[in-house]
Amino acid sequence: MHKKIVVSAIAAIAALSAGLAHAESPWMVRARAVNLDWDNKNADNLQNAGVGDVSAKKRWIPEVDISYFFTPNIAAELVLTYPQDVDIQTSALGKIGKVQALPPSLLVQYHFTELGAFKPYVGLGVNYTIFTKKSFDTALGTVSVDRASFGFAAQVGADYKLDKNWSLNVDAKYIQMDTDVKLGGSKIGKLDLNPVTWGVGVGYRF
Structure with a gap:
């Protein structure tokens, strides 16, 4: 009787271990090349400061995100990069300098898993941008x-699974980001x- 219990326990543990071995890991890391397409809308008219419209120059940046899947459908994604140079230019003077921005975002995602290897998702969260070099x-x-x-x-994207671990990714995000622009300490406008x-x-996925 005891031998049957031991054998049954060993069989149950083996079956559970096999199931865990084949289950997908909750962790996923992505690396992307990202184009920053700034909206560049001014909340205030800067013409009276003699510099014209102030804008940031579009650019490509590297991006890494770490995702944790709470369920096959629900995940949290932390989006990271290193501090990026943002060129500031004006319609009257051209490029006038640059600031450095560190823009991490945290999003909660819903993944659609009914389409086989193609797995689209949507996300919603917050962005906190730190300007580390603030003046020039x-x-x-x-x-x-x-x-x-x-x-x-806000975010929309999709993963296409190549195998158990690797996938291709496309991703688009809209991020609310604005900052006051000051000249000699006095506000001359807001750069949206x-x-x-x-x-x-x-x-x-590992």
């Missing part, structure tokens, strides 16, 4: 921006950056 000198004086920006982020990001990359 121009012929008109010192131009500076606020220390940080906080806003919502609000970028749309378009990214392509690869994912690895």
Whole structure:
């Protein structure tokens, strides 16, 4: 009787172990090349400052995200990059300098899993951008921006599974991001950056 119980227990443990071995890991890492397409809308008219419209220059940046799947459908994604140089230019003076921005985002996603290897998703979350180099000198004086920006982020994307671990990824996000622009310490307007990001990359689930 005891032998049957031991054998049954060993069989149950073996079956459970096999099931865990074949279950997908809850962790996924993606690496993307992302184009930052700034909205560049000004909340205030900057013409009276003699610099014209202020805008940020579009650019490509690297991006890494770490995702944790609570269920096959629900995941949280932390989007990271290193501090990025953002060129600031004006319609009157051209490029007048640059600031550095660190824009991590945290999103909650819903993944659609009924389409086989093709797995689209949508996400909603927050962005917190830290401007680490906030000011620069121009012929008109010192131009500076606020220390940080906080806003919502929305996302659509899709993974295409190549095998158990690797996948291809496409991703688009809209991020609320704005900052006050100051000249010599006095506010001359607000720069509504609000970028749309378009990214392509690869994912690895482990």
